[in-house]
Amino acid sequence: MKLSLKWLSSFIDLEGLGSDEIIRQMVKCGFEVESVEYMSQGTDLIVGKVIECKDHPDSDHLHLTKTDIGKEVLDIVCGAPNCREGLKVIVAQVGAKLPGGEIKAGVIRGQVSNGMLCSLKELGIDENLLPEDSPSHNGIEELDDRFEVGDTDILEKLGYDDTILDVSIYANRPDCLSMFAMAKEMGAILNREVRLPEFAGKADVGKKTDFRLDSRSANCPHFLAKVVNKVTIKESPEWLKQHLKANGVKCINNLVDISNYVMLETGQPLHFYDLRSIPAKEITVVDDYEGNYTALDGIEYKIEKGDLMITSEGKPIGIAGIMGGDNTKILDDTTGLIIEAALFDHAQIRRTSNRLGLQTEAAARFAKGLEPLAQNKAMDRAVQLLLELADAEDLEETVEYGKAQYEPYEIKESLAHLNALIGKEYTMDEAVSVMKRLSLDCRVEGDSFITSIPSYRANDLKIPEDIDEEIVRLTDFDDLRSTLPLIPQTVGKLSNIQHIRRVIRDFLRNRGFYDTVNYTLVNEKYINEAILPSGEAVEMISPLSDARRYIRTSLMNSLLEALSYNIDHNNVNINLYEISKVYTKVTEEERLGIIMEGSLIDEKVKHLNLKADFYVLKGLLEELFDSLGFEMGRITIKQNDLDTKHFHPYQSAVFMMDSQVLAIFGRLHPNYLKPLKLQDVIYGEVMLDVLDKANPAKVKAPVISRYPSVSRDISLMLKDDVKAGDMLALIRKVGRQLVKSAEVFDVYQGEHIEEGYKSVSLNIVYEDKEKTMTSEDVNAVHEKILNELLEKFEARQR
Amino acid sequence: MLDLETIKNEALNAISEADSTALEQLRIEYLSKKGKIQSLMAQMRELSAEEKPQFGQKVNVLKKAISEAMDAKKNELEESMMNARLASEKIDITLDAYRPKLGTLHPLTLVQQELEDVFIGMGYNVAEGPELESDIYNFTKANTPEGHPARDMQDTFYVDPSHLLRSQTTAIQMRVLEAEAGHLPIKVICPGKVYRRDDDDATHSHQFMQCEGLVIGEHITVADLKGTLELMIREMFSKDAKIRFRPSYFPFTEPSFEVDMTCHICGGKGCSTCKGTGWIEILGSGMVHPNVLEMAGIDSSKYTGFAFGVGLERVAMLKYGITDIRDLYTNDIRFLDGFKR
Structure with missing residues (x-):
């Protein structure tokens, strides 16, 4: 809403109120002023008369004038084509501040010039506001007989002394899009009387009609x-x-x-x-x-x-x-x-x-x-x-x-209700005087005041709280005290999923990963190439662009985009993750996406380098799950048969928990990376809802055996498709509780090893929680395990 | 007698000049079974019974003196050897060290966690809700029925005529109100992503984050709202920050306020961040509109409440001096690296 202060002043006496003060009061009362536009701007302006006008000797368009401004005669160089002797003109004296800058005494092509003869445009007046026949379109303004040499109230006399406020009107006050209502509002804000024209009933004239x-x-x-x-x-x-x-x-x-x-x-x-x-x-x-x-x-x-x-x-x-x-x-x-x-x-x-x-x-x-x-x-x-x-x-x-839809109505509000809501002690006088300022009829009944609502406020004033707002708005509010709610104590804590997110974020941060936030809205390709989408993607009715048409159904492509951005900007060793919701037409899920490129640890001083690969991410995920109370055992790993389009078919896997897919991870497929100009990327997507809904293992203090443990190694030659996981499972199955730990510590293929075979070295630690194991005890179980391994996996001992 | 004194002086002189090999030799020379002390003891046999104890005592004193001198010398030699060894192991402490590399939390995560922690400390819970929302929770229950002019204020991403990407976390508040209407009081904050059809530029993003707060109970006042927000601003920005309320309009609160805080850069004196005013607009707030309470089945004549909402991007940008909102969505690790704490 454009508010002309000049127009406003025809309804309200604005004497003594500068535009800054008016704006300050408006802001205090809930009207934001987005900009202030001065219809014209210029200081040190004075009416002058051109008493001599000669051509500049060194120019084909400049004039040398002698201009009389009453107190003196100035030499001024002017370039306007309409500059001529006898003209009454606007003179910006030396020191005048105009929108284009300050006027300085100077020399123009060798001729002294002490001021400027002005066009209205040079005073900041928009060309569209000039009358069509204004000389200012192509030259300096020509003043008429109303102006005397030496006058300084030029802009006022011309009617260009207006200031226009661009006021933003909240949705509850559409009435303020009318000048009459705005004037009433301004009267209330400035606490001044408002006089509006009388016109009620003026249309009640005219002869009979057949319209x-x-x-x-x-x-x-x-x-x-x-x-x-x-x-x-x-x-x-x-x-x-x-x-x-x-x-x-x-x-x-x-x-x-x-x-x-x-x-x-x-x-x-x-x-x-x-x-x-x-x-x-x-x-x-x-x-x-x-x-x-x-x-x-x-x-x-x-x-x-x-x-x-x-x-x-x-x-x-x-x-x-x-x-x-x-x-x-x-x-x-x-x-x-x-x-x-x-x-x-x-x-x-x-x-x-x-x-x-x-x-x-x-x-x-x-x-x-x-x-x-x-x-x-x-x-x-x-x-x-x-x-x-x-x-x-x-x-x-x-x-x-x-028929016009308006029935006059009243709102009754009590001081007690007002003060209980606001937390202040308003008096009846204060409340009633605000209603008066708003030109609202108001009467007092006991502890209550009853306000009649005129049609133009019917959109906004409906309930007692609306009246309360008017009082808050139009009285000083900076003295409101600060208190805290006096209600029964409550316990605040993070929910399970909120806790899980924090554990994940701390875990990954401490291992060098960056937390990212990506856009939810993605293009069609990201939808077509999603990881394990749970359904059809949701499309916007009117998207901003094709790049932001769908709600993403998986996180991978967003993280690949972030990765590519970093690579394009010469960043190296990029390890990112994101935790976000993904949606389909039927599901809402929360997922964790982890992406790795280059090395997770790249330490020059100590020559430490841990290049991201399948096993690095696998181990990170296992330890992460463990830290959330989900151990391997409950979580099982299986070959990835869910998505071999985006993942390397032989270097990717799926974690299952409670017979649900918990995560899919591994090396991304070279064919998918190639068009993205990416080489070797490790990625995993974890279904956080599976973790949120499952019960984690209870924390239980470990029992440390008082008896020593015994460590034995086994080296075997086996076919290369034998899985370490199957061997370790067998060891645990045979050795039962006597096996404290078992691990593969070396796998070798190559020179001295027959094609299609591999050499695997295992370490098994035995321990009996009841007694010290003798070497006979250890031998007995170790032999049994060894024989089972040899038989079951057609292995040879090395 | 003179003999003993001479032995002592000779021994002590020799000890004081010995290196560790010589010291071992001296130990043998004086203190071994065939050493000089032992041979003095042998002389005792030639002494009278009266002289024996006296002489014996003197020899013992001598033995002790030599032995102590040797031990002292040994310690001295060991210490100087250790010093020499340590000196030879001197390193350049200014060389680069092994520094385990930490990642960072995203600035929006940092702000969200900080807000969560401030309010959890005051007994609030953290509520969430779907980003793909029904217009009922996003608008209708927030006192913004269809056709309400306030639906104009936010150009929304609709996915069908009645579902949308939520344009305000107010939608979460409306879900909490409905779910908890029978379990008052309510004290929650509601952080989350929201979406509006704005073109992305330095100050606008079609996706951004809000955190709203909601308290419903008996006798909740605007003064309670002010006190709560003052605490929050002081925790998030500066211990002596002040806030002020400016009347505003939101469909779901009445009365409504914009909240300004004293500029955290200049402390209220006026600077370029606050455009010389000393104040910075930081959030919107108000008393929950009775219609909103009633729609959720809460008796608005008995219960009142306040609500507020703050933009996480705005807080992050102010707090960390970020000038382009798009930096928060680019995920350049050179930018993210700045948020180690």
């Missing part, structure tokens, strides 16, 4: 129309044009200008039809029109079912609430008109306006909601102005469809 109105849509519940048979089209008076200009509205002629002006004043968009274009004397609002229609901007729009259209004789004559039609608009020779003041459903207007991409002042006001009596007020005001400014004659009585 007919109808609405065939529930989205147009109220419509006023009035025929004015005779008007005179001409230029609007200067004051009206100035107010429109200050609001950035283009001036056309008195008729169009009045319709725009009344909208600015009352908030109600009006439309004037040329009387000749509706010969049937009938208007019907419909919402079932389909087809193309050319609006008064000359552009053809595609109208669909649901859009509100104004029709006559079944033919469209305007897009309701958004823009009038090309076939019915006011023309230069218009001599009679029909006034439309209607209420259209805000949601429907917003839908149509958004779909057509047609954002007009009218549509914005309808979309934000009008006050219930706006149609009647605007009709009264329009008639008043047409009579005054357009010599309106031969009016017909107002035709009405429906």
